Amino acid sequence: MLQQFLEAVRSQDSKKLTDIMRSTSPDYENDYIHVDESVMEQFLKMLSVEMDPGTIQAALDESGDRQETYIVSGTKGSGGPVTINDRLYVSFPNGSDDPWLDWSYIRYLPYAEALAGEYIRLIQAGDAEQLARFSVVDDIGLTTASAKELITNYATHFDHMNQTELVYKGNFQFEVRDASEKSHTFRIIYGDGLMGIDDTFAPAMTTM
Structure with a gap:
């Protein structure tokens, strides 16, 4: 087999x-x-x-x-x-x-790209409320205030966040990069039927 x-x-x-x-x-x-x-x-x-x-x-x-x-x-x-x-x-x-x-x-791998893509789409849209809801995994996630901070961190790092592209690098890691060669990497974490995102730009998660 x-x-x-x-x-x-x-x-x-x-x-x-x-x-x-x-x-x-x-x-x-x-x-x-x-x-x-x-x-x-x-x-x-x-x-x-x-x-x-x-x-x-x-x-x-x-x-x-x-x-x-x-x-x-x-x-x-x-x-x-x-x-x-x-x-x-x-x-x-x-x-x-x-x-x-x-x-x-x-x-888990077949679902990683869609998850990462939606995450970046919400950040690009500046939608903190939806991003906070999206982040919740097993009753742990970002508050709306924390989601706003995450969006700000991306906006500070990239001059034009809406013009970035998302590239899969392997091992469940995704790279966000722009035309000026600025980049940032985050990874998908998974287990027990659940998937989430580990991103150093994100504040600490809290229990919902």
Whole structure:
């Protein structure tokens, strides 16, 4: 099953990837997490920033009775090896001979670009109230006053915030940059089915 998954990534076959994820992950199978070909196409697009999909491989890191842990790596162009931070898990739940595949990287990466894009759009719009609501994750987020401060920090750093572009740099990190080569980087954080933004320009979050 793991080799089928790797071959689907190497061939950038979004339909095959969709079928594999639905059949080998209980979350996808139960529609806990939406997955279709467009989601897998977005995953492949984002992955290609970090490595050439055709070079992906998985090396066994740890092996237990019912679970194996793999390190996923590849190469990008003529550069050296690239290793994905998130481990990939293949497990056999009790009472089942069918393997489950769990990889946080593929679970969250397809949604990172849209999240980062909306974040910057709200900052560009100067919409502090909506930005504060957008920032809330698990009852922790920015107050409206803090969101205003965040918007001001971006406006101070960039001469023309509305003319900046957003670029994915890999490893869930996004760079905001303008024509004068000013830049700022923030990252997407994720886990337990939640996604948020870690930005040094942002004041401390508070409990809502």
